[in-house]
Amino acid sequence: MAYANPARIKLHEHQFVPFLTPTEIQLRVVELGQELALSHGSGKPSFLVMLKGAFIFAADLIRASGLGGEIGFVRTQSYKGTETSGEVRMHIAPEPELVTDQDVILIEDIIDSGNTMQAFLPILAALKPRSVTVVTLLHKPEAQQVDVQLDLAGFVIPPKFVVGYGLDYDGLGRQLPGIYQLAEDY
Numbered sequence: 121m122a123y124a125n126p127a128r129i130k131l132h133e134h135q136f137v138p139f140l141t142p143t144e145i146q147l148r149v150v151e152l153g154q155e156l157a158l159s160h161g162s163g164k165p166s167f168l169v170m171l172k173g174a175f176i177f178a179a180d181l182i183r184a185s186g187l188g189g190e191i192g193f194v195r196t197q198s199y200k201g202t203e204t205s206g207e208v209r210m211h212i213a214p215e216p217e218l219v220t221d222q223d224v225i226l227i228e229d230i231i232d233s234g235n236t237m238q239a240f241l242p243i244l245a246a247l248k249p250r251s252v253t254v255v256t257l258l259h260k261p262e263a264q265q266v267d268v269q270l271d272l273a274g275f276v277i278p279p280k281f282v283v284g285y286g287l288d289y290d291g292l293g294r295q296l297p298g299i300y301q302l303a304e305d306y
């Protein structure tokens with residue numbers, strides 16, 4: 121499918137410039153899907169999608185992997201504007217039957233400070249999965265404040281705020297097919 125990919129966008133009071141094109145993202149998502157097919161091809165993993173940000177990435181990644189298995193959703197929230205509040209709230213908890221004794225593939229859109237993963241992984245571990253594989257589309261190692269498990273990352277990016285392909289700035293921008301970075305020159 122061909123997507124409209126605007127050059128420069130405004131969301132609320134901020135301007136954003138193109139950072140990753142839809143094509144770059146799609147090519148990398150296919151590679152990640154192939155890696156999951158290799159590591160989990162002999163079984164039926166449970167996919168756990170971190171809402172809201174990971175919903176578009178997960179839809180593409182799961183189909184790119186060709187893997188069967190159930191799909192579940194969890195919802196955490198910690199961001200206000202471009203900053204983490206530091207407090208990770210759990211709105212939708214995992215279904216135990218998708219986790220206990222299962223090989224779980226946890227799909228996240230971004231690991232930034234690492235606070236969300238640090239808060240969520242113990243909740244998952246308490247349900248006693250057979251294994252957990254953490255996949256994130258984006259990783260900001262220079263912004264990370266805490267060490268967390270990370271098995272597969274699509275792109276390692278600088279510590280600047282990004283939107284698009286599921287990621288938002290205060291509720292806006294999730295629908296954009298490419299990923300945009302906060303502009304500094306306005």
Ligand SMILES: O=P(O)(O)OC[C@H]1O[C@H](OP(=O)(O)OP(=O)(O)O)[C@H](O)[C@@H]1O
Nearest residue numbers: 171172173197198199232233234235236
């Ligand atoms: O590593 P961290 O600094 O914790 O940031 C990563 C988290 O922040 C975003 O979620 P957010 O709380 O914005 O909720 P959303 O997915 O509904 O946008 C993103 O989807 C990750 O879950």
Ligand code: HPA
Nearest residue numbers: 232280281282283287288
């Ligand atoms: O850079 C980001 N953009 C959107 N949401 C986020 N959540 C953590 N980091 C980010």
